[in-house]
Amino acid sequence: MLQKHKITPEDFKGYEGTFEYLNITRPDIIQDIHKQYLLAGAMVMDTNSFGGNRIKLKEAGLENKVYELNYAAAQNAKEAIKSLGIKDAFVMGSMGPTGFLPSSTDPTLGNISFNELSDVFEEQAKALIDGGADLLLLETQHDILEVKAGIVGARKAINSSCKEVALQVQVTVDQYSNMLFGTHILTALTIIKDMGVDVFGINCSTGPTEMENTIKLLSENSPLPISIIPNAGMPENVDGKAHYKMTPELFADVISNYLTKYRINVIGGCCGTTPDHIKNVKIKAESLKLTDRISNPKNQNINQLPTFCSPISIKEGKIAPLIIGERINSQGSRKAKDLMLQDKYDELIDLAKSQEQQNADLIDCCFAMTERPDEELQLSTFSKKVAYTTNAPLCFDSTEASVLESAVKSYAGKPLINSINLESDKIHQILPIVKRFGLSTIALCINEQGMAKTAEQKIAIAKKIYNIATNDYNLKAEQLVFDTLTFTLATGEDEWKNSAIETFEAIKLLKKELPGVKTVLGVSNVSFGLSPSARKILNLVYLHTAVEYGLDMAIFNAEHFHPISELNKDEVALAKALILNQGASTLTNFIEHFQKIEKQSAPAKDNKQVVTEKLPLNKAIQQKIITRDKEGIVDLLEQLRQTMKAEEIINTVLLPAMKIVGDKMETGEIILPFVLESAEIMKKSITHLEQYLDKNSNMSKGTIVLATVFGDVHDIGKNLVKTITENNGYKVIDLGKQVPADKIIETALTEKADAITLSALLVTTSKQMQIIVEKLNELGKKIPVIIGGAAINDNFAKTISNINGKQYAGGVFYSKDAFSGLKILEGIINDSKKSH
Amino acid sequence: MTQKKVINPDKFIPFINKQVLFKTSWGLKDNNNQDTIQELEKAFIATKELILSSYIKGLVYSNIFSVTKENNSITFPEHGITWEFPTVDGKNIASAAGNKLVLQVVTLGKEVLKLYEELENQGNYSNAFYFHGFTTWMAEALAQYNHNTVRNELGSRLPPERYSFGYSLCPDMSMQKDLFKLLELNENSEVRLTESFMMYPEQSTSALILH
Structure with a gap:
């Protein structure tokens, strides 16, 4: 004009x-x-x-x-x-x-x-x-x-x-109802509808004809009055200038047709519309004698949580719950945290996309960590970048109002806020943001006293939050998503056995007493402390059971979501019994079921049934030791004794058998406890034969004094050395654990020991070994010292054998286990024989 | 006040991680065959029955403390105790902690020593060995079991964090002296400290729980 x-x-x-x-x-x-x-x-x-x-x-x-x-x-x-x-x-x-x-x-x-x-x-x-x-x-x-x-x-x-x-x-939208960057008209509507807007509509870009689809969508869905301000047709380029050629009559015809078909509250003209256009529209509109235009839309459930571009992110007909993907969380995922620490936003976006592909409906984002002070900047940067590539809306997970506000301002979509509670005053910092931007927020049933355990307490807290949100901040019920809290069921304590039931009851009551509110649960905590296979089932069954009580959303690993029909029925029953506290020992039954699964994968077979009868006697006895078969060993020994002296049996039959056992251990054919079983048979055999031994004969290959050092209480290693050494023909004087240095040296001297063998678990207690070597050196003794334990190595042995630049005359030897100790001992005995 | 709880082994034995027990304590190697696993399964059941028929109980000592934090240290103001923690790979217990901290000591008590010595003295080497490994992981299972309960009581929603003394983030074993003082444990308790601050019996674990 x-x-x-x-x-x-x-x-x-x-x-x-x-x-x-x-x-x-x-x-x-x-x-x-x-x-x-x-x-x-x-x-x-x-x-x-x-x-x-x-x-x-x-x-x-x-x-x-x-x-x-x-x-x-x-x-x-x-x-x-x-x-x-x-x-x-x-x-x-x-x-x-x-x-x-x-x-x-x-x-x-x-x-x-x-x-x-x-x-x-x-x-x-x-x-x-x-x-x-x-x-x-x-x-x-x-x-x-x-x-x-x-x-x-x-x-x-x-x-x-x-x-x-x-x-x-x-x-301004095109004829397909999309804004410049692809934001759909219904997405735009949902984003702004609770921000304090009185009328929402479209103008410019096209004429009224091209607007019909958009008008229809708004008419069916908008809870707000609708305004429609088209151009006078599509612009045509005449000599480099835009011309609008739709006549006032046609313009008015199209608009009045819409007025009869759709809920339109404000009409007008944009580019190219003259007073004549307006005049014609006015006359036509008045002739229609339209009355009340403010009525409710056909669709009451306009999606609460759209993103930047997607019109309806919640799939049509999808059954509850909505899954909030939990993997972009600095406190729950090591992988995500590492990416955040390195500012790898592209990889984080990939993580968001992969969750979306696994059917996550929303993506939770938590960037809080003690290692970095810039949670606000990081979350905002991520939100802006991710909006272009991900259709699932974000869920901003932070306790800081400033972080949430910045993120909301950077994000083109409509996020869900996670979360508010009554523990502190922060609710009064976060709710104004929720109100100003027309968002929804998760509200936890927590107050100054902590987490609510019973349904009654949960409801009381929820109602208090509801009153604050709706009265003080004018929010609608649908903007609140209550989390009735998940506790682990892996305690077995009576106090917590009903915790899932209380949580579910609270969901049911909330939905009844506070119509319009939504509910959410963080699921994975329910199985904290159980094995991974047990956790998967318990989490899923808990989630599905909660849905039966009315749960709307769940924070969950989308990758692990399956319909209940795909799960093993027995496992579902066991999990349900635990969740709903039906019967005694539900926890033990549940855990043991998953242990049995592991067991079934190992087929039963008894390898002890080896035929020994047809072997010659000496071989049959050796076979008994090697296969750990106690039965009948004494009989076999008695039979062999008819032709062989007890001393010879020990030296040529029993000890070589133990050598074979040791070799099998070394090649990995058998494991340590099996060696110990062989040693038990060995011990039984020697004890039996002792009565026949010549009193003056010295059967022992040598003598060691054995101890766990002072200050150290760990004696499993020492005891293994004792068992293995003794049953390989040596005399072992075991002084026990926490043994002072002087006592060890004194015993070694009076018993004329061939070696001292010492054990220690920690670096601190291993210092005792050094003290003993130094004392032996001071006394001018040459008893070899064999050392072992978790904190001991070859270098340590070398270090303590060096006293003021000179080597300890007896030598200090590191032994990694009882078997290598045995070899060292054999070497020591052979050397001393040679030198005599 | 330190909470003292007595827990029946049948409650926390299910929390023993069998795979870890077999591999780290019972000597199972990756190249061992199914028969070996099967034998260990049998040993597991036998050892469990032995323990359930004994007087062994799980004992838990724990308490929640209000603490203050400064840089890399945590202070227990009421007790005048301050702990310094090292930073490893960017992680520090003090900076990760909140203003509440749970301390926990669990043990199988003196009874476990008696039974072990009995088996050793009988020359029942393999059963003694199985018993030792089993009870070591029972103490760990008990720590886990009580951590589950503590989390519910604290209302933890963050991922679990439990640290023991002697490991990289909390390497100073002498802190155990303070820990025992804070939990009011003494010479007459079912668990005590050696001169080098180890717990005795060794079927005990201590922990700092952040959440």
Whole structure:
């Protein structure tokens, strides 16, 4: 319209093309245009301030005139209405886009913060309200994140003005109902619907015909009044200028057809619509005699949690629960934490995508960790980046209000907040954010006394939170998602046996007593302390049981989600019995079932039944020792004794058998406890033969003094050395554990020991070994010392054998186990024989 | 006040990690065959029955403490005790801790020593060996069992964190002296400390629980 008036370059006073400037240079023209539309029947005057924000005006060098120009724009509309004496017309302060696209990662277009944007809109809105605007209009919006900033800014201006000013928001969509970056109209609706918007609709871009699909969707789904402001048809390029060719009659026909079919509350014209268009629409509309247009939409369950682009992220017909993928969590996943520590956002986005592919409906994100101070920056950076690639909405998991607020401002979608509780005052920091951005939040049933255990306590806390949220912060019930808390069932303590039932009962009661609220559970804690295979089943059965009680969402590893029908029926029954506390020993039964599974994979077979009867006697005895078969050993020994002396039996039959056992251990054919069983038979055999031995004969291959050193109580290693050494033909004097150095040395001297063997577990107690070697050295003794234990190695042996640069004469030998100790001992005895 | 609990072994034996017991204490190697595993399964059942028919009980001493933190140290203000922790791979117990800390000592008590010595003295070497490994992991199972309960009592939602003395994040064994003081354990308790701050009987574990 402005272009039709003969405006001269002088009218712009050097600011040519900045039409907002005409508000102060040629108010007569602006008011005249308003009057033409008023006379055509328009009831709401859109002010001449579309590009009147600071960013746009700065392009013309008019950034210092923001207030003056917008104030004048509102005044001009008001004057026009006043001069015609119309009573029921309103001034609507127009605010167009800034030209930035904040949700874009483009270094230029995306280079503006949420706070800067909302300040820009607040400034413009304030001037328009002061100038007399009855309502504000954010229009022709392309980027949903700018819409959010615009709403926050406009709301701030409205709230501080103390006037009742309505807020209308219009986005621009193509004929497929998508905004510039693909944000669908229903997504946009869901994102803004609880942010304090009074009317929501579309304008510009297309004519009314191309808008029908979008109008239909809004009509069926929007709980808000709907505004439709089309162009006069699709623009056509004539000599480089946009022309709109739809006639006023046709325009009015199409619109009036929509008015009969759809719930539309505000109609009007955008580019190319003349007073004639408005006049025709007005006449047609009035002839329809439409009555109450504010009615509820057909679909009441408009999705609460959309993302940036996806129209409905929750799959059609999907049965509860929604799965909140839990893997992007610095406190729950080592992998995720490492990626966060290294700022590997691309890999984190891959982690989000893979969860989405595994059917996670939302993605939980927790970046809190003690290693880094920048949780706020990290979560915000991630949120902005991930919005482009992931359709599943995010769930911001933090205890810090500032972290949550920054993340919400960076994220183009609508996140779920995780979480609030009554433990501290933080609820009063977080709920204002939930309200301002129209979000939903998880609320934990926790108060100053801690986590609520009984259904009754849980309900009491939930109601208190509900009252605070709905009364103090004006939230709707559907914006609250209560977590009735999961405790581990792996305690076996009576106190916790009913904990799952209490949690489920609370879900049922909450849904009954607080209609509209949703419920959520963090599932995996229920099986904390059990084996991985048991955990998988218990988690799933717990989740499915909770759903039967009405659970809506679950924080869960999406990869592990299966329908209950795919699980083993017996395992489900065992898990259910544990969860619902049905009967005694439910925990033990459950755990033991999963141990049995492991056992079944090992087929039963008894390898002890080796035929020994047909072997010659000496071989049969050896076979008994090697196969650990006690039965009949004494009989065999007695038979052999008819032809062989006891001493010979020990030396040529029994000891070689133990040697074979030791070799089998070394090659990994058998394991240590089996060697010990052989040693038991060996001991039994020798004890039996002792009565026949010549009293004067010395059967022993040598003598050792054995001890666990002072300060050390670990004697399993020492006892193994004793058993193995003794049953290989040596005399072992065992002094036990915690033995002082002096006692060990004294015994070794009086018993004329061939070696001292010492054991110690820790670095601290191994110092005793050094003390003993030093004392032996001081006394001028040459008894070899064999040492072993977890903290002992070859180097340590070398170190302590070196005393002031000289080697200890007896030598210090490291032995890694009882068998290598035996070899060392054999070497020592052979050497001493040679030297004699 | 230190909480003292007596727990029947049938309650926490199910928490023994059999795979770990077989591999780390009973000598099972990756190349051992199914027969060997089968024999160890039998030994497991036999040892369990032996213990269930004995006087062995699980004993738990634990308490929740309010603490203050500064840099890498944790202070128990009421007791005038401060613990310093090293930072390993960017992790430090003090910085990971909240303002509440649970200390826990679990033991199978003196009874376990008696039975072990009896088996050794009878020359029942293999059963003594099985018994030793089994009871060592029973102490660990008991620690896990009580940790489960503590988590519910604390209302922990964060992943479990339980640290024992003598390992990299908490290497100073002498802290056990303070630990015993904080839990009011003394010479006459079922578990005591040696001169080198080891617990005796060795079928005991101590822990610091963050959540």
